[in-house]
Amino acid sequence: MIASLSTGMILGFSAGMAPGPLLALVISETLQYGARAGIKVALAPVLTDLPIILLTLFVLSRLSGLDTLLGLISLGGGVFLCYLAWQGLTFSGSPMGAEAAPRARSLQKAVLVNVLSPHPYLFWLTVGGPVTVRALEHAWFAGAAFIGSFYLLMVGAKMGIAVLVGRSRRLLCGRPYIYTMRALGGMLLLLALFLLHDGLVLIGVILP
Template sequence: MITSLSTGMILGFSAGMAPGPLLALVISETLQHGARAGIKVALAPVLTDLPIILLTLFVLSRLSGLDTLLGLISLGGGVFLCYLAWQGLTFSGSPMGAEAAPRERSLQKAVLVNVLSPHPYLFWLTVGGPLTVRALEQTWFAAAAFIGSFYLLLVGAKIGIAVLVGRSRRLLSGRPYIHTMRALGGMLLVLALLLLHEGWELISAAS
C-alpha cells in the first residue's frame, strides 16, 4: 500500500505541475476572475475523471478502435481550445471587479477542457489503469490509496498555483494585464494546434 501511495503522490504532483490546457486555464481564470475561479478549474478532474477511469479500464480489455476514439477526442479538444485561445488573444481588458457572472462559467470551461483532452485518457490507459489493476491484485485499499493520493496532489498543486497567481493578480493592471492574457491565449493556441495534430495522427494511424 505504501508503494501505491507514494507512486500516486509522485505522479499526481508531476501531473499537477506539468504545463497543459488545464493548468493554462487555471492561470487564465485566476487572472480574470480571482483565485476562487482558478480553484474551481483545479477541481475539474475530481468531477470528470471517474468516468474516464472506468472507460479506460474498460478499453484496456477492448483495444480495437482506440486510436480513432482518442483522435476524435483530441480533435474536439483542439477545437475548443482554439475558442479559448481566441478569447485570450482578443482580450482588451475588463474591470477586475466584474467577475460575478463569468466566474460561474469557470468550472464549465474546465470540465469541457478536461473531458475533451486526450491526456487523461492516455494517462489512465497507459499508466494509471495498469497501476490500479496491479494494486487491486493486492487489495482494494491499495488501489484507493493510489487513486486518492494521485488526485490529492494533482488538484492540490493546481490549487496552490491558483492561490499564488491570485495573490499577485492585483499587480497586473492596464497593458501588462492585457499582454499577460494575450500571452496565455497564445499558449492555448499552441496547445490547441498540438491536440489537433495529435488527433489527426491518431486517426491516420487507425485508417
C-alpha cells in the same frame, strides 16, 4: 499500499504542476477573476475523470491474461513518462499567461476543456490504469490509495498554483517553479524505468 500511495503522490503532483490546457485555464481564470475562480477550475478532473478510469479498468481487466499485450501497454506508458520527464528536466519557465487559455467564466467550461484534452485518456490507458490494476491485485485499498493520492495531489497542486498566481503574476517564470519541474522530471524518469522494466518482464525479454 505504501508503494501505491507514493506512486500516486508523485504522479499526481507532477500532473498538477505540469503545463497543459487545464493549468493554463487555472491561471487565466485566476488572473481575471481571482484565486477562487482558479480553484473551481482545478476541481474539473474530479468531475470528469471517473468514467475514463472505470472504462480503462474494465478494458484492462479483460486483458489481464494477455501478458504480452499488457507488457506492450506498460512499455507505452514508460515511453510516455519518459516524454513527460524530458519536458520537466528541460523546463525553463512557462510562457503561459492570461492569453494562453480560452476565456472561461464557469466550471462547465473547465470541465469541457478537460474532457476534450487527450491527456487524461492517454494517462489512464498507459500509466494510471496498469498501475491501478496491479495495485488491485494485492488489495482493493491499494488501488484506492493510488487513485485517491493521485487526485489529492493533482488538484491540490493546481489549487496551490491558483493561490500563488493570485498573489504573484510572475510565479511561472520564477526559479522555484523551474527547479520544482526539473526535480519532478527526475522522479518521473525513475517511474518510467520501472514501467519499462515491468513491460519487458511481461513480454518475456528479461526475467522477473
